[in-house]
Amino acid sequence: MQGQSNFKYEGQKLASWYFTVAMILFGAQLLLGLVAAIQFIYPSFLYGILDFSIARMIHINALVVWMVYAMIGAVYYLLPDETGIEVVGIGIAKLLFWILTLAVTVVVLVFIFIQVGAADIKTIWFITEGREYLEAPRWADIGIVVVVLGFLANTFLTAIKGRRTGIMTVILSDMIALAGLYLAGMFFTDNISMDQYWWWWVIHLWVEATWEVMVGALAAYALIRVVGANRKVVEMWLWIEVAMLFGSGILGLGHHYFWIGTPEYWWEIGALFSALEPLPLVGMFVHVLYDWGKENGFKEKAGEDTSSNNTPALLWLVSNGFGNFLGAGVWGFFHTLPQVNIYTHGTQFTAAHGHLAFFGAYATILIAMFYMAVQGKYGIKKLRATFASKMAIFLITFGVVGMGVALTIAGYEQVLIARAQLGATWDAFFIAQNQTWMAQAMDWRLIMGVVTTVGFFYLVKDLLSISKNPKNVY
């Protein structure tokens, strides 16, 4: 995304920086995912150099961080468009980008080269806090809070000074929740149940409440820009979705409290609200298709060209509707009820859900934002999908769905053998690991991981070259 820029605002230029780093981290996520997938089949691969625990940790952290980068970038991209003015404090915003990127680089280098430390306070401050998914050391934790506070200040001051829209109001309120919830992951308690209780506030409430609301707001913005949907109607949908997402997502937190030592009333709360969680996802799916179909109908009636002004972004937007429903909805509902969850928790079912949900719900919409940034950067009126665009969406989707299916088969085998038949013992875990179904599922997971990575290279090529071919732009 480098080269001659047609961005009207510095904020959008900054967004393209965030998107560039997001793509690099996306690549790192895939690379480390491949390493971990190979280690499942050949456990001695890089043993003692980059163990499975480290590869998996960086794989997941890279995923979270590239998505956070892309979301911050998306907010900076739409902020001037929505408010009609330049980002307030753009100089500070750029400085914060460099601070954050430097901090992320240092943390990743420490994860790769130092990896672990003694069980003391120095390790917590400078190497890793050691809590799953929130491994960043404490200095980086504090740094993240400072950067996010700066980001919030930039966004709020811009929104207050400029035009106020429904989309911006939703994003602003969502960002307060997103930033505030991070604090719940910054302290420890001696009791593991209590510690997990707070830890889930970050993990669940980020992913199943605030991130989903962010996706709803980005989808609303994209529908207005890419499909030409009516803002008032789209914003009305958005408010309904936000109400449903927060209504089900906040108490849906209960499905993580089933078996960690919290009181039993969480069973009923978790079961009921988790069951309601797919509802807004159906709503979002219908919303995208409805608006797309309606706007096409209007254009057909008026004898206008019905093609979208950014076909690759639209393709990713539609795949978001499908992917969110399948990955977060169907694969989430598989194991969201307590009676089933006790058998599936911590099996490859969780990994299948994680792969499909993060891809379907978040990666798709964020990639759509990358294409919108390319369109904005080169001032392209209409952007058409190329062979590389189609290969990217096909291979990445096929690869991730393939990984999801392989991991589901592995998870099903674990549920039957390790949990239901052998009673979730230490031996049962290894007996299940050595079954043919599990071994072959892991082979297929690696193959599909390679397919996804090939798709990623097509995506990089497309983002870098789509604007240069006059056949693709008009």
Place this chain on the structure above:
Amino acid sequence: MIEPLYIRPVIAINDFLPIFVSAAFILIFGLFYAGIVTMIKMKKMKKVYYILAYFFWGLQIYCTYFLTMTIHSQPFTVKAMIVAMIAYLSVPHIYFYLITKSEQRYEN
């Protein structure tokens, strides 16, 4: 000292596959129901297909009942799930009532 409490809901081995399949179909049938209603409201399908939409909604109710029974849900959860499914019947209609009203307000 508090006695540790061990709770492990028992599910028959042969019930796991039907449980996972019925859980998936609750959402898939729900999507078909909402999708067909959407297509009818968009005038892409004839009104006669409401029968098909309600048929899928019926299947969704059946799958919900089957799932809650097979996993031995507590009576309150069974009732709550069935009430939620009945409420779901009205969701697409409420959506499109709001959509129609907002379009009348903002587009005409």
